[in-house]
Amino acid sequence: MSHWIAAPILIPALAGAAMLLAGERRLGLQRALGIASCAALVLSAAIAVDSSASGVVQPYFVGDWPAPFGIVLVLDRLAALMLAVAAVIALAALAAAVAGERPWDARGRFFHPLFQLQLVGLNGAFLTGDLFNLFVFFEVLLIASYCLLLHGQGEARLRAGLHYVVVNLAASALFLVGVALLYSVTGTLNLADLALRVPRVSPADAPLVRVAALLLLVVFAVKAAAFPLYLWLPRAYATAAAPVAALFALMTKVGVYAIVRVHGVVFGPDAGEAALVAAPWLAPAALATALLGVVGALAAPSLGRMTAYLTVASVGTLLIAVSAFSTATLGAALYYLLHSSLAIATLFLVTGEIAARRGAVGDRLEQGAPVGRPVALGVLFLLSAAALVGLPPLSGFVGKVMILRSTGTLPGAALMWSVILVVGLLSLIGLMRAGSIVFWKATPATQAAPPHRRLTLVPPLALVACGAALAMFAAPVQRYTDAAARQLGDRGQYAKAILGEPKAATTRPFPAGVRTNGARP
Amino acid sequence: MEILVASAIGLLAACGVYLMLRARTFAVVLGLTFFSYAVNLFIFATGRLAVGVPSLVADGATSWADPLPQALVLTAIVIGLATTGFVVELALRARDQAGTDHVDGAEPGAGEREA
Numbered sequence: 001m002s003h004w005i006a007a008p009i010l011i012p013a014l015a016g017a018a019m020l021l022a023g024e025r026r027l028g029l030q031r032a033l034g035i036a037s038c039a040a041l042v043l044s045a046a047i048a049v050d051s052s053a054s055g056v057v058q059p060y061f062v063g064d065w066p067a068p069f070g071i072v073l074v075l076d077r078l079a080a081l082m083l084a085v086a087a088v089i090a091l092a093a094l095a096a097a098v099a100g101e102r103p104w105d106a107r108g109r110f111f112h113p114l115f116q117l118q119l120v121g122l123n124g125a126f127l128t129g130d131l132f133n134l135f136v137f138f139e140v141l142l143i144a145s146y147c148l149l150l151h152g153q154g155e156a157r158l159r160a161g162l163h164y165v166v167v168n169l170a171a172s173a174l175f176l177v178g179v180a181l182l183y184s185v186t187g188t189l190n191l192a193d194l195a196l197r198v199p200r201v202s203p204a205d206a207p208l209v210r211v212a213a214l215l216l217l218v219v220f221a222v223k224a225a226a227f228p229l230y231l232w233l234p235r236a237y238a239t240a241a242a243p244v245a246a247l248f249a250l251m252t253k254v255g256v257y258a259i260v261r262v263h264g265v266v267f268g269p270d271a272g273e274a275a276l277v278a279a280p281w282l283a284p285a286a287l288a289t290a291l292l293g294v295v296g297a298l299a300a301p302s303l304g305r306m307t308a309y310l311t312v313a314s315v316g317t318l319l320i321a322v323s324a325f326s327t328a329t330l331g332a333a334l335y336y337l338l339h340s341s342l343a344i345a346t347l348f349l350v351t352g353e354i355a356a357r358r359g360a361v362g363d364r365l366e367q368g369a370p371v372g373r374p375v376a377l378g379v380l381f382l383l384s385a386a387a388l389v390g391l392p393p394l395s396g397f398v399g400k401v402m403i404l405r406s407t408g409t410l411p412g413a414a415l416m417w418s419v420i421l422v423v424g425l426l427s428l429i430g431l432m433r434a435g436s437i438v439f440w441k442a443t444p445a446t447q448a449a450p451p452h453r454r455l456t457l458v459p460p461l462a463l464v465a466c467g468a469a470l471a472m473f474a475a476p477v478q479r480y481t482d483a484a485a486r487q488l489g490d491r492g493q494y495a496k497a498i499l500g501e502p503k504a505a506t507t508r509p510f511p512a513g514v515r516t517n518g519a520r521p
Numbered sequence: 522m523e524i525l526v527a528s529a530i531g532l533l534a535a536c537g538v539y540l541m542l543r544a545r546t547f548a549v550v551l552g553l554t555f556f557s558y559a560v561n562l563f564i565f566a567t568g569r570l571a572v573g574v575p576s577l578v579a580d581g582a583t584s585w586a587d588p589l590p591q592a593l594v595l596t597a598i599v600i601g602l603a604t605t606g607f608v609v610e611l612a613l614r615a616r617d618q619a620g621t622d623h624v625d626g627a628e629p630g631a632g633e634r635e636a
Contacts, residue, residue, distance in 0.1 A: 132593060139600045146607060158615045159626035162546065165608050166624075169553050170541060172604070173560045176597055180560075183590070184567035 002051075005060035005075045007044045008083050008123035011037050016116030027105065030112040031098050037116060038094050041087040041123070048080040053480065055487060057497035059129065067129070067498045068190035074129035074498060077484035078334065082126040082257055085338050086250050088466055089345045090119055096349050096459040097243035100356065104241045107152040114151070118144035118247060125254050129498060131182065131189040134258065135175050138223070142168050145251060148244045149236055157239045164236040167229075171222040178215035185209055192498040195265055195491045199272035206273030213267045213277045217259065224255025226319055227288035230312045234296060237308035242352020245304070246345040252315050253341050256322060260333075264325055265488055282323040283412070287419050290316025294426040303351045303363035303434055307344065310388060310430075313423055314340040320416050321403045327489050329410075331482035332402035338477070339395040342467045343388040349460040350380050354438060356456075365434055370442035373457075378439050380460055385431040387467045390424045395471040400424065402478065522570055526562070533559035544629075546612035546622045553608065557601040564594045 015037035019030045051058065052075055060073040094115060097104040105111040121141025128134050146168075150161045183189055185205045186197040201209050218229070225233040233252070237245050263278040271277075293313030300306035318340060321333035351363050354371060361368025371377055383394070390396035400420060407416050470477060487493070533555050540552025568587035575585045612622070619626040 132596075136596065136600070139604070143604065143607065146611075150611075155618050155626065158611070158618055162608075162611055162615050162624060162626070165604075165611060166541070166549055166553065169604055169608060170556070172600075173553075173556050176560045177563060180564040180567040180590070180593070183593075184569075 002058065003060070004044065004047065005058055005073055005127070006062070008041055008048070008087075009073075009120055009127060011040050011044065012116040012119035012123065016113045016120065019113045019116065024109055031105065034094050034112045034115060035091075035098070038087065038091040038119075041083075041119065042091055045080070045084040045087040048075055049084050049480075051075070052077045052080040055483060057487070057494055059498045060127075066500070068188050068193040071133060072129040072190065072192075072498060073127045074191075074494075075127060076494070077480065077487050078257070078260070079126045081334060081338065081481065081484060082253070083123060085253075085341050086119070086122050086126065089250055089341060089463070090115075090122075090247060092349065092459040092463045093243040093246040093345065095462075096246065096352065096456065097241070099453060099456045099459065101453055101456075102356075104152065104243055107241075110147070111151055114144045114147045115247070117141075118148060120144075122250060122254060126257065129191050131179050131191060131194065131262070135172070135179060138175065138254075139172060141251065141254070142172070145248065148247070149240050151244060152241055154239070160235040160239045164232050167222065167232040171219045174215055175219040178212045178219060181208055181212035181215065185212070190498070191261065191266060192491075192495045195268075195271075196495050196499075198266055198274055199270060201273055203273060209274045210277045213263065213274055214281070216262055217278045217281060220255045220258040220262070221282075221285065222255070223251065224259065224315050224319070225252050225289075225312050226255075226282075226315060227285045227292055230289060230293070230315075233312060234300075234305055234308040237311060237348075238302060238305035242304075242348055242355070245307070245352075246348040249311060249341055249344040249348060252311060253337055256315065256318055256337060259319070260322060260330065260488065264322070264330060265491060265494070268489070268491070269325060270491065276325055279323055279325055282319060286316050286319030286323050287415065288316070289313070289319060290419050290423045292316075294423045294430070297430045298426060300365070300430070302365055303354060303438065304348075306365070306430060306434055307347045307351050310347065310427055311344050313427060314344060314388070317400075317403065317420055317423060320420060321407060324407060324410055326406075326410075327482075327485045328406040329403070330485035330488065331478065332399070332406040334481035334484055335402050335474075335478055336399035338481075339399040339467065339470055340388070342463055342470065343384060343396060346384040346460050346463040346467065347388055349463065350377070350384050353377060353456055353460065354381065358438070365437050367437070367441050367443055371439060373454075374439055376457055378435070380457065380464065381435055381439070383464045384460065384467075385428075385435065387464070387471075389428045389431060391428070393471060395467045395474070398471050398474045522572070526566055526570060530559050530562050530566070533562065544624055546616065546624055549624060550605070550608055550612055554605055557597075557605070561594050561597055561601070564590050564597060566590075 015033050019033050022029050058075040062071040118141050121137050121144060124137035125134055128137055146165050150157055185201060185208050186194060188194055222229045237248055267274050267277055269275055290313050293309050293316050296309035297306045300309055318333055318336055321329045354377060355363035357372035359369040387394040387396045390400040404417055407413050537552045537556030537559055540548045543549060568590035571586055575582045577588050578585055616622045621628055
């Protein structure tokens with residue numbers, strides 16, 4: 001058991017605590033700590049990806065309590081991939097927040113500790129091996145995101161923040177109901193143990209398990225911003241500071257990740273009475289999410305809101321592939337997940353740069369002062385938009401081709417294909433319109449463009465480069481994502497790695513005098 | 522006892538949902554609190570209801586209460602307290618800035634609401 005598995009949680013936790021000890025006045029020290037922590041996370045994620053490449057599932061027993069009794073972290077291919085994309089985006093977002101003429105981190109208090117806390121929650125959610133800790137890490141990342149969303153204050157942000165917080169609190173309560181229901185029937189919350197026990201639930205208890213699965217689906221759909229639960233997202237993301245919005249691009253992916261992990265595995269194809277209970281709901285919701293997201297993007301009054309709606313559309317496309325719950329589509333979906341996280345984060349950062357260089361108009365899609373540094377920013381916008389929409393030869397194109405190929409033989413493929421392609425076309429139209437308004441329909445300059453630093457273009461440029469690398473090395477990445485999808489399907493290996501052999505006895509006492517219903521081993 | 526606990530949870534949840542759907546932040550916060558009470562009771566009840574059994578393990582006991590839901594509910598209460606505190610502060614701040622406690626930050630029909 002390697003202790004390094006816990007590093008992606010411990011590094012930001014320690015860095016955040018150190019920042020609080022250093023005091024908020026020492027911004028330079030906080031920045032250094034933040035960047036160092038994010039760089040260390042990139043490194044640890046690279047190690048995680050490499051050590052999971054052989055296909056071994058590595059559990060980490062916190063306090064050396066044996067699973068399923070103690071808290072367990074699990075590093076497998078999927079978790080390693082998610083850690084990697086989170087670390088890369090976090091580093092770029094933090095660099096963007098620190099750079100700039102009026103850096104975001106100086107516009108409010110405690111930006112850096114909150115940022116690290118958010119990373120604790122994200123990485124914890126990716127690594128945790130039990131459902132209740134998934135809830136706990138969700139709460140960690142949410143409470144940090146509430147504060148980050150409000151960072152820099154302003155009435156619009158407060159208003160959007162209230163909706164966001166209330167919706168997510170209600171979702172958290174539902175999460176607990178789902179978790180409790182599942183525990184009451186199976187007597188465990190360890191994901192590996194659940195994957196073994198859910199198929200053996202008696203027919204009498206099966207409806208309860210199905211209810212729990214669907215409640216959890218609702219919760220994850222809120223996080224992922226799937227139809228009809230995406231309404232909180234556009235306003236919140238559009239009003240958030242650009243680097244924060246870039247980091248938030250990951251949060252919708254946490255919802256998708258949880259759907260893959262819980263509904264793809266625990267309630268997956270072999271889950272007996274509760275097998276694929278999510279699929280009939282998820283597939284139409286995914287199609288509607290993609291379409292409504294892109295319609296919202298077309299109608300968006302500002303670039304920020306357009307990007308926020310494109311986030312919804314990309315989640316829809318992603319969920320179309322996920323909702324088939326087969327190994328092939330899951331592999332394609334994971335590639336698309338990497339791509340869309342990078343592309344959305346890039347577009348948010350570019351939007352922030354454009355807004356900072358257009359004077360009073362900001363990112364609103366109306367005629368305004370010419371953008372400072374139009375060539376560099378224009379090319380960046382073009383590249384990030386083309387990647388997001390899926391124009392060849394960028395990563396979006398590769399990802400969409402993979403999804404189209406993997407869904408080609410499924411029933412309802414015609415509908416999926418048309419939705420995915422129409423969504424791509426409409427996003428292209430929307431982004432082209434936005435780009436031409438921002439860059440070409442400028443009023444004659446009445447005053448000098450606001451001052452800016454050239455350095456601020458580096459973080460989005462780095463993310464564009466990552467996206468290009470994703471396209472260039474599409475074949476090895478696809479092999480990895482396909483292997484990750486296969487690994488997810490292998491419940492036996494997962495359970496063996498975590499629970500060991502012979503499997504530990506039941507986790508809960510069953511008092512003789514108390515009625516317990518259902519089959520228990 | 523089952524009926525009593527079940528209907529208490531149901532009533533709390535119903536009150537919570539009703540209040541959460543109100544348009545004023547104060548009612549929404551109360552609704553969230555009611556709903557989290559309902560959820561906490563529900564988690565507690567998933568350990569099965571039993572009277573007069575040891576809370577954990579005792580010598581010679583033939584039955585005992587399930588300790589796990591107690592731990593879960595404790596965590597949920599702590600997290601719920603923190604988030605409720607946060608949302609109260611947020612609601613106060615929003616009321617202070619917008620001059621209204623409507624959840625949309627403006628009275629209905631008070632003109633353009635979008636930022």
